[in-house]
Amino acid sequence: MVLPALLFFVAFGVIPLLGVLGLSFTTWDGIGAIHPSGLTSWRETLKDPALPHALWVTFLIMALSWAFQTPMSLLLGVFLAGRQKYRAALAVVYFVPLLLSSAAIAITYKALLDPNFGLSSGLGIGFLAQDWLGRGRLAIGVLIFIVSWQYIPFHSLIYQAGVRQIPTSMYEAAQLDGAGRIRQFFSITLPQLKYTIITSSTLMVVGSLTFFDLIWVLTAGGPADATRVLAVQMYIKGFQGNQMGPASAIAVILVLVGLGLALLLRRIGGDARESQMEGA
């Protein structure tokens, strides 16, 4: 039963990956002949100070976007699971960012963030005319905001579904026991959402590793190298710098990091088979 998935994945996922692994042991400019060169590309990559920097930026963006998106999605998910009147209309609007392609979003925000012709002049708010994409820290913050703008709708959908699955009887029982709203949130809602949180977090974290389109169109890794995550560094090295060997090495590193993270999340999620419905 697992065969079709396996077939596809091996053909178009694993074999290319092995190809990349092989390429990392060569020197190739992408145009001419491929020269096997042992560990040269690896040595060059590991010595390059751009690598630890890229690793740092990648983790920073991953952690910060998780930290921003998860609480927001949780709040919004709970809100949407409720009964406010305009909920349906709001839900439609919320969903639109998800439907836009990353390139479109990047173009939009680049225009809106322009200090002279963007939002600041539009709304007349001088404070908004910062060097948003020109200063390192600001650019990272902006990037995280935009990523969240794009993906919070999706994760709040997941949380909304998760919240709806919590039996009201649990809350009623807690209420009878005298627990207040906040206590209910922390003692019932959150624990019941454990698997939802893990699923959503896995999607977020792993997704952010291979994040490319948005960053590339928005800042191309800039200013200087402030937003140069691993994937961008790899693209620049390979497709712009014509150094396929080191770029492939970076790709392999990306995969190893991703594997580590996935295993870690798996551990936290547990292999347990008990249903969450116990005690309801």
Added chain:
Amino acid sequence: MDPMTTSRRTFLKFAVGVPLTGAALAACGSSGPSQAGGTGGTSGSGGTYWYLSGPPGEKIRTDTVNRFNKANPDTKIKATTFQNDAYKAKIKTAIGAGQAPTIIWGWGGGGLRSYVQAGQVEDLTSWFADNPDVKDRLFPSSFGAATVDGKIYAMPAETVQPIVLYYNKKLFDQVGVQPPQTYGDIMDLVPKFNAQGIAPFSLGGQSRWTNMMWLEFFFLRLGGSELFQKVMTQKGAWSDPQSLKGLQMAQDLVKANGFVKGFSSITADSNADQALLFRGKAAMMLHGSWSYGIQVSQGGKFVPEGNLGWMNFPPIDGGTGDPADTVGNPGQYLSISSKASAAEKETAKKFFKTAVLSPEENKEWIDTGQVPISKGTESQLNASKDKDFLNFVYGIASKAKNFGQSWDQALPPAAAETLLDNISKLFQLNITPQQFADNLNKVTGQ
């Protein structure tokens, strides 16, 4: 008990079924011949030609191909267009996989060199020797970027694009100052404009090559084309006192608020930087000659009312560079893939000889406000509505003894990337000129 063993065979049957459904769906959608393998083209001996899409050039290039195909119905050239960034990615993967088109559009310089080193493009030196009429009708300065190790590997084409210093005449009148004659004048103008709330220079710093234009002119005016070329070819040249001076001047201008506030967030490709000039928010701007056409189409009445001024970059006091020298794109370049068939190569050469930069094509370029690299177009230029600007560009291109090719095109791609990177940091005041020099010395002049 293993719940899996029982129906494995059935599952295997379905394993094939699922992807086939997908394939069937797809097959319905991909109508028409699918070109797979080969040398990127299956149009007999005509060959294929890939080039950039989008205004202003796409229509002109397509017209040229159409003219050729009409005159040569047996060896038609099949054209495919790509957007700029997409083209850069695609051409590399295509060449690398042996799928290159017959005619490769490019920027010459370092990129061309990498093709040559990989043996992917034809040596055209003898062809040009056999066809002197082709060579003679083009600007001599355009051949520099087509030449690698003394041999010519590309046909120069399209237009010449020097970097021009534009200024807003209306703002100058308003503040009551004259256009600068020397760089010293520029530094004097900076505080005057800032005091009036006008940005002295517009700059699309996020695009990096825009910052590079400044450095190129500093180097060109300080130390002439010797310095300009030296930093690309000679090891350690970036640490020369003149080089360091040029780098320092860039930082001085940034610190003096010479550039519009927030310039590092502004990109050139959305024309936000040019809008600053024609909307009266910035007084001057250093940009490529193609900006003229954009200002005409997007600036409303700005250009027709005569508010746009232009000049070559002024000399720097104490510099040894020739004030007539210039830098930019000396042309665009068409190469022939070495992997194409003999017939396709012949077609391509015929295309170069008869269709590229024909008088009809020249006129089309002139109509978009650009100067083709063909000699003897003076009368056509004078007949154009943009004759002042066009004559200016033509003058610079023909009188300049040295037309430097932009560093990011002239350098090999890996070094170019390091250069742009460091330029960005330099203008952000994140690194010192000395650090810049050290970083660049490691990758140039090898």
Added chain:
Amino acid sequence: MATTLTPDTDEATAPHRVHTGGPRNLRQWNWPGGLAGWLWFGIVIIPIYWIVITSFKTSANYFDANPLKPPTDLTFENYKLVIQEHFIRYFVNSLVVTLGAVVPAVLASFMAAYAIVRGRGRFLWSCNALFLAGLAIPLQATIIPIYLIIIRLKLYDTLLAIILPSIAFAIPLSVLVLSNFIRDVPNELFESMRVDGANEWKTLWNLAFPLSRPALVTVTIYNGLIIWNGFLLPLVLTQSPERRTLPLALAAFQGQYTVNVPAVLASVVLTTLPILTLYVVGRRQLLSGLTAGFGK
């Protein structure tokens, strides 16, 4: 505080269910959620508003003083331009590619997830590990080998060239999400199917499939969106305009030196409208699919 339960008239609910949906009082008085909700609404709507009004501006007026003001001379030229540029064809291509990739990917991942959760043995365990490892494979890294494989298979410049790798890259995450979900199905239910004499295949389709609707819907949407908006695969693996997908159309308005922003935005609007319509129409199914919990 009232604890009478009013039926949820908005959504389809299964009868005889445990009343779900979170605590009553949390719903009635959720002011932090409410505040966040309205604030977020503002944040979401402004860029969208900008996209829409700018798509009606001419590229000459584009830099007019206030970007947030509606255009003084509304123009449809951008939309005309987009449609002239073979928009319909790109749209159809995108549709074919998305459907052609998502359906097999989800089905195959579902089967694999079921096998991994319900099965035993080293083979399955190593498959699982393999899929996990595949989570982090970056598309940009493997694009060149994929390109070479596609060329060898003589599939270059076909829609199939986009579909096959898309399926492969959708699998790891889908398997992960689906297997997490299937794990939650109580064992007793499987037992009762077995007692009834159903084989694995039947159990898969008659029990696990309906119960996994929320996860299936999630995975379908997620992959669908990624593939619909995918840019790199169509870029590298297709060439002729007949095979282009919508995201490439966006690139068509980026000229050599300049970007025709209003036209780009018009194509964005046109690309988004179909999915948006789908969402508005299908929202109920979507939510009921997502919220169908376990009957108890």
